[in-house]
Amino acid sequence: MPVHVDRRWAAVSVVSGLVIATTIAVALLGTPPPRSTRANIAPPMELLSLSDAAVMGATNAPIALVVFSDFQCPFCRSFARVTLPEIVATYVEPGMLRVVFRHLPLDGIHSDARRAAELADCARTHGRFWEFHDALFQDPKAFEGDWRSRVSASIGLPTGRTAQCG
DSSP states (O other), rough: OOOOOOOHHHHHHHHHHHHHHHHHHHHHHHHOOOHHTTTTOOOOOOOOTTTSSSSSSSOSEEEEEEEOOOOHHHHHHHIIIIIIHHHIIIIITTSEEEEEEOOOOTTOOOOTHHHHHHHHHHHTTTTTTHHHHHHHHHHHHTTTTHHHHHHHHHHTTHHHHHHOOO
């Protein structure tokens, strides 16, 4: 008998897993310094600029979720396919949240991640970032063959236009 899992519960389990993993990491790495030592450490005061990032949602949303991602990362793919649609439906569409995408290509293990990030930025300059994002993350064979031309064509961005970006 197949088991059906509500997507909201899947998102809750992903978040719970991250909380548990963080707790374990903190336990393994040691306890934080005593309070007297921490009192002299100021929090970072630099704001993260969103000017050159792909943003989804209302510009006046009170909260921004910054997603650091790699187009070849299987965990990022899972987030993009399962969790992100729930976040969009629940928080972005009602205007409570905006999602900001930042590239974090892991060059050492993902040979095409940096080129994918560059092409995604090119698509962003043409107003097609999220289509490019979805095309790469939805297709498990996205990086096979001449993927650059195929993905660009699939979102209606001719290869010649992507070549203009760099």
